[in-house]
Amino acid sequence: MKFYLALWFAKLMGIAINLVSKDRGTNLPGEKALTIDPDFVKHFKNIDYSKVIFITGTNGKSSTTNLVTHILKENGKKIVSNLEGANLLGGIATILAKEASLSGKLKADYYVFETDERYLPLIYAQLPAENMLITNLQKDQVQRNGDPDFIIRKLKEVVNPKMTLILNNEEPRSRFFEEIARRSIYYGVSRHDESFTKGADYPTQACPKCHHDMSFDYYNVDSIGAFHCDFCGFASKSTPDYLVTDLNFAKQSFKLKNVDFHMPYDLPFMFYNYAGSLAVCEEICGIAPAAAAKAFESFKNIGGRFEVLTYKNKTIKYMRIKQENPDTLQSALNIMASDQSEKMVALGLYVVNDFVPHYINTFYAFDCDFKPVVDSNVERYLCFSEHVSYDTANRLIYDGVSKEAITIMDSDDINEIFAEIDKAETDNIYLITWLSTFEKMKKFIEGGQN
Amino acid sequence: MEQTIKVGWLFNNMFNLHGDRGNLLAIRAEGQRRGYQVEVTQINLDTAIFNPMDFDFLFCPPGEIEHFEVAAIYLEPHRKELMDYIETRPMLVTGTTVALFGETIERDDQSTIRGLGIIEIETQENHTVYGDDLYYSCQYNGKEMEIVGSQIQMIDLDIKEESPFGRLKYGYGNNGETRFEGVISGKGIFTNTLGPVLICNPWLTEEIINLIESNKNWPIWEDHRDNLLELKSLKSKIAHIDKKEMRLKKLSER
Structure with missing residues (x-):
């Protein structure tokens, strides 16, 4: 009876919240339902766990979930998915309550859930999915996650021999889980025009199997690329099951299993999401790459990390990074560096303020190689954001930028930021900062300050 | 012949969590500013x-x-050799790795790892992670600094009879219960600062290089580095710490 009370309460609450705002309520109804019935998710009926797919990992969860769902829907499948990115147990409970009948029955071909890697054991305890894609396991949000091994231990609580795993072939920590699962499918990306290497003083990582040093022949995305351990032989496969090849940036196309695909986003980290999604669709859901290809023509990613604003005669290219995550910062830097035209670089790394205590950590910037940006025709740098601007400037100085080329602004005042942008002779502005400051800047422009 | 400072970077790939290579950049830059060649050897x-x-x-x-x-x-x-080394020469060990140089490490799953026993500390892995700013005063190579x-x-540290490296002005420090930050043993710094x-x-970098110069009987460089940018940064960070909401036990209650 508790389950029904919780279900009806969640449904009513979901409807009420939806009336106020369609953007809200992705977590709350489920969270409340779980207080009424702590095993709420476990009690839904008709879920075939072999049709449940978890998509987890550090980066790329949302985009991969969105793409898998899009491909399956375009191929006529009924999907239940948490597309809004509410990836904790409460978010999954919310979507299940919304999709279920009043008696708690669900009817879907597949259940595709983005799952927060830290909370995976809690989710799995109530929803034992038999399929899981691991995008990558990287340094990320250290204030809550500590180090990658902390997350690996969480995943070890869940991964079992009954599972089918879809694994990133070129990311050692994800590949490590092949030892536990019944069946592992590998996906990857071949070397392409934006693949890169880093100097010997940029550390790599320990081999997850033998602790010795891992070497990367190249990176397609920071910390992801063809790898090998000379000591134990652990290495990426040269031909994984699903390999994105023939990446053509000019034609916006790629191939997988000899099928031609349109490339909806030409960003290197997205290539892994394409490969992983195609692996899930064929291996778990029986949708072959040829059938999936058409869906790429109409794919729109939700909550992407890139946005372009027009301000006066200038173009501001905004790149959102994840805090405490060197890989997303390196991806943004690589994109900047690939543009050799004159530019202004505005860097607003910021105080980490996810929860109390807020704290200062810009140290992950030292894992990133700024040199290609420094060598890419930068007219001027602006380092802004209260309490961290000096550290940001110092990072640039240690990669060879002169102090005179940097304006340091120990502030987040958008009027001051725009005043500095106004001073730039170039009309090509790259901006990295947190969403809150960017939203204020966007409003400033939309408010007619143009 | 150019004078050379030799730096050993232990387990640079295996222990790589928080942009730590920045410390090598700092040593190299300060060494080069003083006209030395700085040679970094990776030890794995x-x-x-x-x-x-x-x-x-x-x-x-x-x-x-x-x-x-x-x-x-x-x-x-x-x-x-490492115990002899830190008697006179500078070593910096940061973060969780401090535990490796201590006696035993009790893990969250109740297992135990035996450390090197170079410093007399006991350590316990925490069930949850705690991240925060850290601000303290200390003395190194005879110089007081913040x-x-x-x-x-x-990991929580119990430093037993060892001397703390710093006295906390803000932060969790060794275990959130004392005012101690890290350990200093001879010239070896073992700190939670990441x-x-x-x-x-x-x-601190300047004092490490001063110590190296002294150990090598080189004259101590007298032309100080321009630290204006870092001093402004320090001031701004202290302002952040002073106004922040915190959940730590107050220093006055430790």
Whole structure:
């Protein structure tokens, strides 16, 4: 009876919240339902766990979930998915309550859930999915996650021999889980025009199997690329099951299993999401790459990390990074560096303020190689954001930028930021900062300050 | 012939968590500013010959506890040499890796790892992670200074009879219950301060290089580095700390 009370309460609450705002309520109804019935998710009926797919990992969860769902829907499948990115147990409970009948029955071909890697054991305890894609396991949000091994231990609580795993072939920590699962499918990306290497003083990582040093022949995305351990032989496969090849940036196309695909986003980290999604669709859901290809023509990613604003005669290219995550910062830097035209670089790394205590950590910037940006025709740098601007400037100085080329602004005042942008002779502005400051800047422009 | 500072970077790939390579950049830049050549040698599990006394400065960055057992096995034959080394020469060990140099590490799953026993500390892995700013005063090579940085604490330290490296002005420090931050043993610094601590606090970097100069009987460089940018940063970070909401036990109650 508790389950029904919780279900009806969640449904009513979901409807009420939806009336106020369609953007809200992705977590709350489920969270409340779980207080009424702590095993709420476990009690839904008709879920075939072999049709449940978890998509987890550090980066790329949302985009991969969105793409898998899009491909399956375009191929006529009924999907239940948490597309809004509410990836904790409460978010999954919310979507299940919304999709279920009043008696708690669900009817879907597949259940595709983005799952927060830290909370995976809690989710799995109530929803034992038999399929899981691991995008990558990287340094990320250290204030809550500590180090990658902390997350690996969480995943070890869940991964079992009954599972089918879809694994990133070129990311050692994800590949490590092949030892536990019944069946592992590998996906990857071949070397392409934006693949890169880093100097010997940029550390790599320990081999997850033998602790010795891992070497990367190249990176397609920071910390992801063809790898090998000379000591134990652990290495990426040269031909994984699903390999994105023939990446053509000019034609916006790629191939997988000899099928031609349109490339909806030409960003290197997205290539892994394409490969992983195609692996899930064929291996778990029986949708072959040829059938999936058409869906790429109409794919729109939700909550992407890139946005372009027009301000006066200038173009501001905004790149959102994840805090405490060197890989997303390196991806943004690589994109900047690939543009050799004159530019202004505005860097607003910021105080980490996810929860109390807020704290200062810009140290992950030292894992990133700024040199290609420094060598890419930068007219001027602006380092802004209260309490961290000096550290940001110092990072640039240690990669060879002169102090005179940097304006340091120990502030987040958008009027001051725009005043500095106004001073730039170039009309090509790259901006990295947190969403809150960017939203204020966007409003400033939309408010007619143009 | 150019004078050379030799730096040993321990387990640079295995222990790589928080942009720690910044510390090597700081040492290299300050050494080069004083006209020295700075030679950095990476020491890993496959390094056949490691003699601590071949180096003027050793740096061991923070790592995942998962790797401590193999690191301890590698370093065990050099335990005595490392103890002799820190009597006179500078070494910096940061973050969780401090535990590797202590007595025992009790893990969250109740297992135990035996550390090197170079410093007399007992350590316990925490069930949850605590991340925060860290601000303390300390003395190194005879100079009083303030250090600011950040801390991602996965291990609590009980420093027993050892001397703390710093006295907290803000932060969790060794275990959130005392005012102690890290350990100093001889010239070895064992600190919870993560990331490029030597970039953010160049006054410590200067003293490390001063000590190296003294150890090598080179004249101490008198032309001080321009630390204006870092001093402004320190001031701004202290302002942040002063106004922040915190959940730590107050220093006055520790």
